[in-house]
Amino acid sequence: MANMQPAYGFPGQPQQAVFSPFRLGHDQNVVPPPIPNIPEEIAHYQEMQRMNTRLWHWRNMPGIVNENAYPNWYLMPIPWHYRGVGESPSDFQAQGNHWNMEPLKPSDKAEDLDAATSEDQLPERARRPWRRLQDVKQFFGSGGATPGSNKTWHYKKVLGYGGNGLACHYRVEDGPANGQDVAVKVQIKGWRSSSLKREQEMMRKLTHSKHIIQEVPRDRIGKRARKSIPVDWTTIDSSDEYDSSGDEDVPPLPQKVVTRRKDLPLWVIDDKHSRWGRVPPFSVKKPSPRDEKNFIVLEFAEHGDLNNFMGKMNMQGGGMPLRIHWNWWLCLVKQCVAMAYYPRKFHPDRFNANGRDLDEIVPDASISWRKKSMVHFDFDVFNVFMGGLTPGDDQHSIIPVLKLADFGLTEEIKPQKRDTYYLAYRRLAKWAYYSPEQFGAEWEFIPADPNGSNICDERVAGNYGSHTNVYCAALVMISVMTGCYPPQPPLRGTIMLDDGTEIVSYGSFLLDDAAWGMFDFELRMILARCLAHYPDQRPSVEELLQNALANTARANAEMNTDDDVRFWYKDQVLGAPTTPQAQSPQAGYTSAGYTSAGYPAVGSPQVGSLQTASLPEYSVDRSDPNNPRVVKQAKSM
Structure with missing residues (x-):
């Protein structure tokens, strides 16, 4: 193996005796593909590897x-496996048999940034955000x-920062x-930011x-209204998205079905290829000023993100009433639903909103x-925020609302695109x-062809859509219930x-x-259904909302009382510490996994590890609709 040349990669890089499943000859059915020689194909091949x-x-x-954990990645043949005639990839996923239930932890990075009077007081990773x-x-x-307004801006504190953004x-x-x-959001690297512009573009669709x-x-x-947000040209999409904002009035009849990419005539493919080399349109029409400053001003979520709240x-050793689980799952x-049916386009009261927020709904079947097909791509406990109470609101008069934020990676996925x-x-x-x-x-069955049509009709690989948001929402809910990161x-x-x-x-x-009883x-x-491997087997947003x-x-009718919920809000939300404290995550737990208040403790059934050496298979017996029963058969995987 030490003398074997990589299928593609860096021939001068020494081979290392570190375990990797991707060595030539590991799978006898794998035939090393030819090394690409076109720059775009080389980059695509390397990213697939x-x-x-x-x-x-x-x-x-x-x-x-x-x-560093997989130094032999550049030896991986693409594809690694091959399909037989009419054969689909196995749904089997090599899997772990152990869940090390890592508790969510609040971050004190923001407090450190505020407390420092000099960047020398901070670790290297925090110095650029401090500046x-x-x-x-x-x-x-x-x-x-x-400028020119009578508005004054009073700084309060840092809300958080990451590799790219500061809030x-x-x-x-x-x-x-x-x-x-x-909340004011800026980029760490500088004032000009194409990603913030794209985030604003996506957020406007969700107004x-x-x-x-x-x-x-x-x-x-105190800022003037802006009718459009010029965004940078994207090199991965050959369609001209600048001809349309995507926000036109709903037409009365369905549009024609998009032609499958593999059925397009050659001249159409050639035309798409030619677009990738064009000059970005906004650099010609209206160049951005050199002193342009990009930032986003957002509504303030008074209780922060779910990661910090659940970590506290x-x-x-706090817990959460079951009633709140269902209300937050509804959020x-x-x-x-909002990312599938934009309220500003589909809600019947959209023309009479008068600045108020609209509850998300599924529109009439006729439209x-x-x-x-908006996909968030960063849907997790760090980007779901907890607001306050809304008097008179049916859902959030005593239970705080959850809101999704950070649309910097969000995209409206288009059908029939190149690989x-x-x-x-x-x-x-x-x-x-x-x-x-x-x-x-x-993905391991897909050839490396950047301009190919190998992915656009896949059942799983690259099949992004509202079902992707559903999967991630279920992972967030597992974190809410357990107080831990997902398996x-x-x-x-x-x-x-x-x-x-x-x-x-x-x-x-x-x-x-x-x-988990x-x-x-x-x-x-x-939640188990939302976490199905095949996207088409997950519940639709329409079914989920109902x-x-x-x-x-x-x-609300059968579980905890209003007084239980009010007590929880006062005790766990308003009374939650604002900075991390050295307390055991087991504090306040009872042996049954419940708090003294009678609801499941965060981290139940245990904070530690969940052993599943023989993963069970489950079925649900619903012969008695009033008493659904889980049937479990142990099956070694």
Whole structure:
């Protein structure tokens, strides 16, 4: 093996005796493909090698994997497996048999940034954000954000920062009695940011959505209205998206079906290829000024993100009433509905909104065919925020609302695109929140052809859509229920549906009553379905909304009382510590996994590890509709 040349990669790089499944000859059916010689094909081939290797490790081994963990990635043949005639890839996923239940932890990075008076007081990774914070303070403090207005910007604190973005809490006032709390988001690298422009573009499509963090109207903060947001040209999409905003009035009749890419005539393919070399249109029409400053002003979520909130509950040993589980699942479902049916386009009251948020709905069937394919690609506990209470609101008068934020990676997925289009979105997720559309072994059967039509008709690989949001929403809900990050590697099992269909799911463990019986069965079952391997076997957003509304009404009527919920809000939300404290995550737990208040403790059934050496398979016996029963058969995987 030491003398074997890579199929493609870096011939000068020494071979290392480190385990990797991707060695030539590992699979006797693999025939090394020819080495590409066109730059675009080389880049595409290399990205296929890297991502196939990275996500093989992801679904087999726990922990964060970087390129140092798989030094032989460039030896991987593409494709690694081959399909027989009429054969689909196996739905089998190499899987872990152990869930090391890592509790969610609150971050104190923001407090450290605020406390520092010099960058020398901070670790290297925090110094650039600290310098950026000083720029932001100077700009907003001098009135640069709203020149010519009487608005004053009062800095409060850092809300958070990451590799690319910095968020700060400001209060915008035009008098002592007239002000608004806002969150300001800027890029770490500088003022000009194409990603912030694209994020604004996506957020405008979700204007008035009740369960989406909203951009503050520009007139409220003293800025002039802006009719359009010029965005940068994208090199992975050959269609001309600048001819249309995607927000036109709904036409009376369905449009014609998009032609399959593999059926397009050669001259059409050649025309698409020619577009990739064109000059970006906005650089010709209206170049951006050199002093342009891009930032987004967002509504302020007073209780922060779910990761910090659940992490603080872990430290306190807190729990959560079952009623809140269903209400928060309804919030997550409505976030998925918003990305499928934009309220500003589909809601019957959209013309009479008058600045108020609109509750997400599924429109009448006559126009529901216009369903959108917006995919968030960063849907996790770090980007779901908890707002306050809304007096008079049926759902959120005593239970705080959850809102989805950070649309910097969001995209409206288009059908019948070339292979490199779908590959570009494979890496977009935080570590524990990949979907089967990204990590599935089906990718290992796909040839490396950037201009090919190998992915656009796939059942799993690259098949992004509203079902991708549904999968990630279910992972977020598991974190809410357990206080832990989702299982990684994913735990594969099977569940039996009412009609006798057996489906592969990464949530089958939830149906084990012995471990998870403290949570409502109907919620566990719908989450297990949302975590199906095949996107077409997950519930649609239409079914999910109907199911969540009915079960939330049941939970409100039959589960915890209003007084229970008010006590929880006062104790766990308003009383939650604002900074991490050295407390055991087991504090306040009872032996049964319940708090003294009588509801499941965060981290139930245990904080530690869930052993599944023999992963069980589950079916649900619903012969008695009033007493659904889980049938479990142990099956070694």
